[in-house]
Amino acid sequence: MFRLEARPQSSNFWVIVTPLLAVIATMIAGGFLFATLGKDPLISMRMIFWDPLFGDFAFYYRGQLLTKAGPLILIAIGLSIGFKAGIWNIGAEGQYMIGAVCGAGIGLAMYPVEAWYVFPLMVIAGGLGGWAWAMIPAVLRNRFGTNEILVSLMLVYVAQHVLSSASLGLLKNPEGMGFPGSRNLSQYPSAANLELIPGTGMHWGVVAAFFAVIAAYVLMQKHLIGFNIRLTGQSPRAATFAGVIPKRVVAFCLGTSGALAGLAGLFEVAGPAGQVSIDFASGYGFTAIIVAFLGRLNPFGILLAGLLLALTYVGGSLAQQDGLPAAAIQAFQGMLLFFLLAFDVLSNYRLKRVKRAPIQKGAA
Amino acid sequence: MTELLRIDGLTKAYPGVVANDDVSFVIQEGEVHALLGENGAGKSTLVKMIYGLVRPDSGSMTLSGTAYHPTEPKAARASGVAMVFQHFSLFDALTVAENITLGMENAPHRRELSEQIRSVSNAYKLPLDPNRIIGDLSVGERQRVEIIRCLLQHPKLLIMDEPTSVLTPQEVDILFETLHKLSDEGTAILYISHKLEEIRTLCDHATILRHGKVVDNCVPAEKTARKLAEMMVGEALHVPAKKNLHPGEVILEVANLNVKSKNPFGTSLKDINLVVRSGEVVGIGGVAGNGQDELLLALSGETPTRRDMVQVSGVDVGDLNPNERRELGLLTAPEERLGHAAAPDMSLTENAMLTGNVRQKLSNGGFLRWASARGFARAIVQQFDVRTPGIGNSARSLSGGNLQKFVIGREVLQNPRVLVVNQPTWGVDAAAAAAIRQALMNLAEEGAAVVIVSQDLDELLEVSDRLAILNEGHLTHPEETAELSMDDIGLMMGGIESGSEATHVSA
Structure with missing residues (x-):
């Protein structure tokens, strides 16, 4: 018989090993899932994990990888800062959409002006849009003690309606023959977020993501703000004792994660997506939660986790062409979080083999 | 006097520490027996084994001549062992009688129980109204509820864990009167306390634990409090010297x-x-x-x-x-x-940063100077004799006393x-x-x-x-x-x- 026993200190070894274990367990469980759907699990796994990197058309898919990883990393970095403080922004998807609508709105308002400042203004508007959307749960929590998990999540559905309304009304392409959706920003040179090096998938959003990784590391490890954030997450009373004002931490964490999600939305709408449309949102905001946890809320871990999840996106779409349903790929990604949280137990507990104590007879 | 509880070679090990190592002693009927020891000496573990909360790895206990190995507190209570914990388990919003009912296996009818509570509380001079709400009671009165809860079961052995730490001197006197009356009636009391003068006046025998082992036993009245402390610590005790001060501004x-x-x-x-x-x-x-x-x-x-x-x-x-x-x-x-005072999962260095930042100048323009923080943490550990493998260890991994030395040292060293x-x-x-x-x-x-x-x-x-x-x-x-x-x-x-x-x- 085995028993779980609390470790006096969480194990550094297991903190690193559990994500790897979770990936392996996901592959095995996912393999079973795919097998029951009538696919050869080995071929499906090769398609998801190998072909995008080293397959025949890898030159195309490798670029896709960074394009997908960019927004995931950018959003996950923002979320991880809040998660460290115990502030749970679940609504990054909504902040992502609002950031895209605001940023694209500025760009479209200036159309057809060609000037160097168009794109920077759009970036600022995108960030501010996401920030403002995230400040709604922040203000409600600070003023009325609402739960930011519920409020931020519910605002995703509101954002979806704002997005639909914008693509059907305010931002609709006047030359679009009545079809929903805005003008294509990638055909508006001053506003387009194009590939910086052709074929790599590297656009400004990816650059911002890499920058965010380094900035988050410095913030959390080297700066007082990051220390106060970690302290708040660890022990709110100790944080107040250290002079931290909890409401400011709430506002900072939600605001920052919202701004980063908004930026991710702007870079996406001006680049790979090209236009504001009803189906613009693609779940990056939710997948980023998996990325943040898979990366152990550590900036460099998030970098790797973002690339891995991007791989399952790219490989997943490959496997979809082969006939796997999209829902199976989403289930596959969900399993990753599930196994990660399950194996996480091992970093704080250890398995101990216990011999069943001999039952003493004749107890009084 | 006849032997009530014989403890023979009890051993209990937790990962990394042997809490009780071959502990043996005897409690006589009607005696007040003190269990003395520093924090971490193994008193709580020992008492928990007697009360059935923890099962020993080896060793045996004999209660009134028959083998005794309680598997749960219920079994211990059935055998006549009761315990008053340091921290009470009472519901603030319920009355005294309702709280007592909750802990009983076969609770009598409310009116009958109230009657019993009244008679026990009168018999032992522990005035208590069964219909009062716990939230309105003082700490001393709450303790009486716990004691009466035990006495209703007519225990042969009553274990008391630090009962006087929360009482006023007058309340302590009342408690001691009750305990004396109990012991006169033949109830044995196993008494845990840090207060050595109390033990000297109250207890008939003392067993002294150090690092999980029985190191000594004595009749407390025959020793000075200082001698008792030295027996616990195992070394000569340094008593703080007080000087005549001339207060300034x-x-x-x-x-x-x-x-x-x-x-x-x-x-x-x-x-x-x-x-x-x-x-x-x-x-x-x-x-x-x-x-x-x-x-x-x-x-x-x-x-x-x-x-x-x-x-x-x-x-x-x-x-x-x-x-x-x-x-x-x-x-x-x-x-x-x-x-x-400290964040449990953060290292000592980070905990030094927690309050030391301002006065020790551990940050510069918001950027943290971890090297200085490590130096500060090291100074605390050295000057206040904080026993830890290193300043990278979490606050949670320190024992209570060591962490307290760290917390006090952190403030004292900031002048x-x-x-x-x-x-x-x-x-x-x-x-x-x-x-x-x-x-x-x-x-x-x-x-x-x-x-x-x-x-x-x-x-x-x-x-x-x-x-x-x-x-x-x-x-x-x-x-x-x-x-x-x-x-x-x-x-x-x-x-x-x-x-x-x-x-x-x-x-």
């Missing part, structure tokens, strides 16, 4: 401090006035829950007050935040070590002008407690103003120059400690000194 002044408690069960502070001078140690006694936490929060800056209610060297600081107060030299050390500490030696072993008290007295000698809030009157009498009592949110006028008798203090604690304001106590 006023450093901390609290004027008409009124604070409404944020906690619905807390106590609001009412018109507190206190002046502390340089070189002086002022003790604030009183039973926990009378506003101690609120006072600490108001002084640390976690609860801001009106600007002029708190002054440091003539500067109004009432509305300043904790770090602004630290800058002016007002430092505090809260009671709760893990989760308030405070005023240091306010709450329960500096709560749950800390004798040697560490002596070291902490000495450090606080040295600090005062160097010219700081020191305020010690504590429930331990012996401690306050030992270290403080003046003593005041916090009672229901009121602070009595601080009196010269040397001129106070135990009885005076008891009256101050009972709230009688506060005169007309005491009417609500009897309500």
